[in-house]
Amino acid sequence: MTTLLDFCSLVRSKNAGPFTLTFDFMCHDQAxxxxxxxxxxxxxxxxxxxxxxxxxxxxxxxHPLALAVKVSLPRPEVQGDLRDADCYAGQQYAPLMDLPIETDRAA
Known part of the structure; x- marks a missing residue:
């Protein structure tokens, strides 16, 4: 099974302000x-x-020159809210890590 770690040397999530989550996917190389x-x-x-x-x-x-993909989206809760379970958003990437990637679709 192919996953993000087969392509990326860094996968992370973090805050991009109190209202936005951002995800960074930085690839090993051009291929x-x-x-x-x-x-x-x-x-x-x-x-x-x-x-x-x-x-x-x-x-x-x-970001082809950086060999990276960035995704940003609204946080489910404002950072620091009583219902905010991940104040720094550092664990939000976890659901992506074990998803299988179909490489036969790649051009």
């Missing part, structure tokens, strides 16, 4: 970046489904 982007795995529908936000509220940016 890994090209294959990961080519699979279409990192897409707005995936993040909408996993994090309960509308796809229109998600920003997904490919």
């Amino acid at each position: 890994a970046y090209d294959t990961l982007v080519g699979t279409g795995f990192l897409n707005k529908d995936l993040f909408a489904r996993l994090y309960g936000v509308h796809p229109a509220d998600i920003l997904l940016v490919n």
